[in-house]
Amino acid sequence: MGELDDKVAIITGGSGGIGAAAGRLFARQGASVLLVDLDEGALKAAVASAESPRVSYCVADVSDEAQTQQYVDTAVERYGGIDVLFANAGIEGKHALLPSITLEDFDRVLRVNVRGPFLGLRAVMPRMAARGGGSIIVTSSVAGLVGYAGLSPYATSKHALVGLMRTAALEGASLGIRVNSIHPGPIANRMMDSIEHQIDPADPAAAKKGFESLVPLGRYGTNEEIAKLALFLASDDSAYCTGSTFVADGGFVAR
Numbered sequence: 221m222g223e224l225d226d227k228v229a230i231i232t233g234g235s236g237g238i239g240a241a242a243g244r245l246f247a248r249q250g251a252s253v254l255l256v257d258l259d260e261g262a263l264k265a266a267v268a269s270a271e272s273p274r275v276s277y278c279v280a281d282v283s284d285e286a287q288t289q290q291y292v293d294t295a296v297e298r299y300g301g302i303d304v305l306f307a308n309a310g311i312e313g314k315h316a317l318l319p320s321i322t323l324e325d326f327d328r329v330l331r332v333n334v335r336g337p338f339l340g341l342r343a344v345m346p347r348m349a350a351r352g353g354g355s356i357i358v359t360s361s362v363a364g365l366v367g368y369a370g371l372s373p374y375a376t377s378k379h380a381l382v383g384l385m386r387t388a389a390l391e392g393a394s395l396g397i398r399v400n401s402i403h404p405g406p407i408a409n410r411m412m413d414s415i416e417h418q419i420d421p422a423d424p425a426a427a428k429k430g431f432e433s434l435v436p437l438g439r440y441g442t443n444e445e446i447a448k449l450a451l452f453l454a455s456d457d458s459a460y461c462t463g464s465t466f467v468a469d470g471g472f473v474a475r
Contacts, residue, residue, distance in 0.1 A: 222250025223455040228299040230254045230291065232282050232340060233309030235262035237409030238359065240269060241443035242306055242450050247272035249451060252299040256280050256291045257309065282309045282336035292343040302347045304454045307337040308359040310377075312411050315370045315418035326373045333377035334384070341388050345397060353396020357453045358385045360401045362469045370419070378403075382465060389463030398462035400453050405469025406431045408440040436471030 229246050233239040234255025243253050247270050255277040257263050263277035278294045280287040295302050313329040314321065337358050348354035363371060364378030381401055389399040406412050412431070416424035432438060449468050452458050467473060 222248065223451060223457065224304070225250035227251045227303040227454070228254075228295060228301055229304035229306060229454060230256060230295050230302060230340075230344070231306040231308055232256045232291075232336065233359070234277065235259055235266045236308070237411075237443040238404070238407065238446045238450075239306070239308045240266040241447040242308070243267075243275055244270045244272075245444070245447045245451055246304075246454065247275045249455070251304065251454075254278055254291065254295045254298065256282065282340060283331045285339055288336075288339040288343050292340075292347060296347060301351045302344055303351060303354045305340060305344045305348075305354070305356045306359070306450055306454065307340045307356065308450075309336050310359060310361075310411075311374075312371070312415055313373045315415055317370060318372050321372060326376075329373035330377050330380075333374070334380045337381060338384060341384070341399075345388070345392060345395070348392075348397050349395040353398075355454050355458070356388065356392070356397065356399040357450050358399070358401045360385075360403050360465070362403050362405045362467065362472050364401070364403055365465065365467070365473050371415075385465075386463050393462060398453075398458070400458070400461055400464050400466060402446065402449050402453070403465055403467045403469065403473075404441060404446050405435060405467075405472040406440045407443060407446060409443055412440065434472060434475065435469070436474065439470065441468060441470060 229251045235257040252274045278291045280291040360381040361378040363375040385401040416427040419427040
């Protein structure tokens with residue numbers, strides 16, 4: 221018996237490190253999984269890595285209203301409903317101080333990181349309610365709990381997700397829909413690699429050491445560790461959890 225037997229899950233950002241890891245884990249725990257992302261080649265690779273006939277993909281821009289409705293409809297048509305939404309898609313944007321951030325830079329990050337989850341929740345919640353409830357997990361960040369110089373659009377977007385999550389949790393409670401956010405610290409994947417290279421193009425390894433020095437456990441987390449947290453929130457093990465922030469950061473915000 222798996223923790224997600226007979227459940228249907230949508231994972232946005234499904235071809236990225238955390239999303240692909242969650243897809244593999246959710247499938248092993250019995251779920252039918254729809255991975256959503258922009259890059260079809262990367263999605264095909266993520267589906268192949270899952271090694272499960274229960275995992276498929278849909279190419280969609282999460283910030284586009286019509287394409288959001290398309291991936292939601294695809295999940296319902298392909299698997300019969302939706303029980304879990306892991307709203308995980310996000311971008312880091314440029315690493316620069318506020319005076320150097322253009323309006324285009326700011327809007328691009330907010331469009332993906334805030335508008336995307338908003339559209340996803342808005343489209344999914346009625347479908348979940350029709351099934352008697354479900355679980356929504358929103359990927360925020362430790363940058364959604366504390367500030368970080370050089371990442372103002374990203375930190376703004378990740379703070380905004382906490383407000384969206386808490387409001388959706390209140391609205392969803394009577395419908396049997398639980399909504400929570402997860403807040404990863406530095407994770408060994410493409411996003412942190414991008415930030416390291418932006419901070420110190422000549423020596424990104426030095427930037428990584430700087431981040432590791434801020435983590436009491438002394439290391440980056442893994443995609444699989446964050447996927448396990450998402451699994452807990454997707455499963456009935458977290459049946460009494462809603463409206464909460466769940467941090468997996470090696471102690472980063474405890475400093």
